[in-house]
Amino acid sequence: MSVILVRPRASGGLAAHVDQELKELTAAGVDIREAPVQIQERPHLLADLRTVRTLRRAMRTAPDPVAVHAHGLRAGALAALAMPRHGAALLAVTLHNRTIGSRATRRIGAALLRVIARRADTVLAVSPDLAEAARRAGADDVRHAVIPAPQRDEPIDRAEPADPADRADRAEERAAGERRRSRSAGARRRPGAADAPLDVLDILVVARLAPQKGLHDLLDAAAGLKAHAPIPVRLRIAGDGPLHDELSARIRAEHLPVQLLGRRQDVPALLEAADLVVSAARWEGQPVWLQEALRAGRAIIATDAGGTRWVTGEAAHLVPVGDPGALAAAIRAYRDPQLRSHAESASRRRARELPGASDLVAQLTEILLPDGSSW
Known part of the structure; x- marks a missing residue:
């Protein structure tokens, strides 16, 4: 069993969450690898076609069975387009942000969401409105994403500033x-x-x-x-x-x-x-x-x-x-x-009720290993 992680171009909390998933699943013994792609922030036909081809190649060369976990709307849609029409590969997509901007931008976002809804096995949503949007787009399995705060292992920076x-x-x-x-x-x-x-x-x-x-x-x-x-x-x-x-x-x-x-x-x-x-x-x-x-x-x-x-x-x-x-x-x-x-x-x-890293691993195990097999 192998997991391909598709990371969007992002910083802040989203990037920290993807880092946490990579760290925790690796510690749990998962064969998890990041897809060798850079998802552009905006649509670009040639770059997106190259991304889809690279993702398909990554899926073909990864040990079977393959599960793909993509984060974000564009990463999720491109991963969905790369999924083989036939085979055992499984796709989960986590939606992190609402599409905002012009009417054209929102229409593109809605189209990408429909692609995800048709092809993803599971959609994880970080908020109720994103979950409802995924259901309206036709997604069958929509769940509340577990997003724990990473534990701060590093000491608090108490060094005195120079200024x-x-x-x-x-x-x-x-x-x-x-x-x-x-x-x-x-x-x-x-x-x-x-x-x-x-x-x-x-x-x-x-x-x-x-x-x-x-x-x-x-x-x-x-x-x-x-x-x-x-x-x-x-x-x-x-x-x-x-x-x-x-x-x-x-x-x-x-x-x-x-x-x-x-x-x-x-x-x-x-x-x-x-x-x-x-x-x-x-x-x-x-x-x-x-x-x-x-x-x-x-x-x-x-x-x-x-x-x-x-x-x-x-x-x-x-x-x-x-x-x-x-x-x-x-x-x-x-x-x-x-x-x-x-x-x-x-x-x-x-x-005391907040989810932790073990809850994140449990959710991803349930989604990416639906048959109960081991990593």
């Missing part, structure tokens, strides 16, 4: 963590020049600075918190992306209590320093960082986007997508330390 301003930011994060722990323990703090006021709410967002993440909605909420019955908040956004300059300019122009931290490798330390985590996403799959927030026992406010509810269950306070007023109202409510304490307990309970 003095960055060093000051790290020192403030450590101080915020101490303040949060003191508040959680009910301890009285001695006031000092470096301390923030007792009622400052430290909020963390981890997001790529891209339209999908709803960051302008988040800034609208921050502006509402500042303008109407203002409450003291400190909102930090960890991540980089194409909207950086646009967001930064708005934060400066409106004097918003928001700080762009850039790309960070110390998310656990940031979570430890936060009173509250917030996601304003317009769409999500199964956000790994919210799984980390649950495991850290943080109170969570999030938009009810994509597969977010699949991750948080009843632990998070979910608000409608694209509603900055609801987001601001929820943040106001979570100034109450008792409410945050209840939410933190709910997060820790939900964290």
Whole structure:
């Protein structure tokens, strides 16, 4: 038995998930190999034809029986076109993202999904809307994809940055963590020049600075918190992306209590320093960082986007997508330390229910070995 893994051109959480699958199935003794292809982000006739031919050759030369697992819409459709019309090869496709863009782009996406639905044995979807779209396209076997947060084996990067301003930011994060722990323990703090006021709410967002993440909605909420019955908040956004300059300019122009931290490798330390985590996403799959927030026992406010509810269950306070007023109202409510304490307990309970690497291996074993044979 051999498995051919078809990887899309991707970074971030999708790439990390594919890496995790490769690592865990290899550790389980699976003969798994990556297809020697590079899936283009956009359709390209000649490149796509070469990809289909390469995938067919990989299937012919791999030890029988062969199972193919493709990630993403284009990778899945090209793998489906490469599948032999007759034979024992099996195809599973994981859908990770919703098709957005122009009407023409959405039509192409719908056509690719129909190809997958006709030829894939199993479609795994990271969110309810993707699962429903696959069923509407005609897929017979559609399942909830198991997307566990990879365990962080590497130590948290606590090296002091060279830039003095960055060093000051790290020192403030450590101080915020101490303040949060003191508040959680009910301890009285001695006031000092470096301390923030007792009622400052430290909020963390981890997001790529891209339209999908709803960051302008988040800034609208921050502006509402500042303008109407203002409450003291400190909102930090960890991540980089194409909207950086646009967001930064708005934060400066409106004097918003928001700080762009850039790309960070110390998310656990940031979570430890936060009173509250917030996601304003317009769409999500199964956000790994919210799984980390649950495991850290943080109170969570999030938009009810994509597969977010699949991750948080009843632990998070979910608000409608694209509603900055609801987001601001929820943040106001979570100034109450008792409410945050209840939410933190709910997060820790939900964290114990989250899937792990063994659940991922179990799901893929069931799908790729439907006859119960061994690897």
